[in-house]
Amino acid sequence: RKEVEQDPGPFNVPEGATVAFNCTYSNSASQSFFWYRQDCRKEPKLLMSVYSSGNEDGRFTAQLNRASQYISLLIRDSKLSDSATYLCVVILFSGGYNKLIFGAGTRLAVHP
């Protein structure tokens, strides 16, 4: 089982739709969680951190469910510019130091 798993998609949605992605992680000792956005053949960029209490930034909402070991990203009122790959990142304290583990990403395609 992969340490961090994401549905690769693609999720094809019309403009204005609401779409949600999940990301599951295998190690219950994971400490911190993030969503990154990556456009095709570009560098990943931090979208938002994920907290147990939830985190909202405009149209984007991230949630953490420690009991079920998954994080989610909800995008409301999708825009064409939201089309990208969304990477789930988990930080695990292992071997005496922090280790970042990246998911393979979920591709979102928003169409007119």
Place this chain on the structure above:
Amino acid sequence: DGGITQSPKYLFRKEGQNVTLSCEQNLNHDAMYWYRQDPGQGLRLIYYSQIVNDFQKGDIAEGYSVSREKKESFPLTVTSAQKNPTAFYLCASSPRGGGQGNEKLFFGSGTQLSVL
């Protein structure tokens, strides 16, 4: 403007050849990292460095080498021992190390390496 610069954007390697990917940052960050990205896989850590003159192997260091002689620079050499080098390589930095990173990473724009 501060940032991370990777060069070249595209690189071609002949069989048996060593090639070096450049990564320079002017963010005054202590920690720097090299990742490899393959289709359908998450980023995998090749090497990282928390301070000058120190670096550690990541998960897939075989066939690669690095140096950290200056704070600003962390070049990656893909040696002939790396039998499957075709991938998208990303360099990143963060203000402090704490291992492999515990806060926001700043990424360069990447280098696509292909084998001729």
